[in-house]
Amino acid sequence: MKKIHIVILILIIAGISGMSFFVRDLTTYETFASAMERKEKFVVIKVKLDKTSPIEYDQLKNPNLTVFYAIDQDGQKSKIVYNNAKPTDIEKSEGIDLNGYMREGHFECTKLQMKCPSKYKDDMQAAQKNLPGASTNIEYK
Numbered sequence: 001m002k003k004i005h006i007v008i009l010i011l012i013i014a015g016i017s018g019m020s021f022f023v024r025d026l027t028t029y030e031t032f033a034s035a036m037e038r039k040e041k042f043v044v045i046k047v048k049l050d051k052t053s054p055i056e057y058d059q060l061k062n063p064n065l066t067v068f069y070a071i072d073q074d075g076q077k078s079k080i081v082y083n084n085a086k087p088t089d090i091e092k093s094e095g096i097d098l099n100g101y102m103r104e105g106h107f108e109c110t111k112l113q114m115k116c117p118s119k120y121k122d123d124m125q126a127a128q129k130n131l132p133g134a135s136t137n138i139e140y141k
Contacts, residue, residue, distance in 0.1 A: 032078045035102040045098045045107065047072050047080075049090060057086040070096065070107075079106040092117060 047070035
């Protein structure tokens with residue numbers, strides 16, 4: 001074999017092994033019901049925080065445990081166990097992507113990503129004023 005063939009073969013093997021690390025994150029969105037059917041398999045669930053239930057987090061007893069309830073796209077509510085500190089402003093998030101595994105009676109979250117609310121959502125008039133070409137009270141001399 002020529003040296004170039006060996007180099008190309010090594011690059012192909014390295015590319016395939018490198019892509020295998022990302023396959024775990026290339027999953028489709030599930031619901032709590034479908035995740036229950038795929039028990040012990042890694043899933044991603046798109047949810048909204050259930051604001052009627054309290055968030056259980058005690059920084060002194062166990063700073064690496066946060067327990068809360070969430071509602072999936074089908075309206076099903078489930079207990080979420082997140083083995084990490086409580087994310088800042090989780091109560092203000094518009095949605096949460098939960099990565100993890102469905103266990104007996106709860107979802108064990110290994111990673112979560114919050115969808116932040118738009119800073120202009122509550123103040124549309126302020127956003128309108130900042131648009132280019134909006135009328136201003138500037139006098140030209």
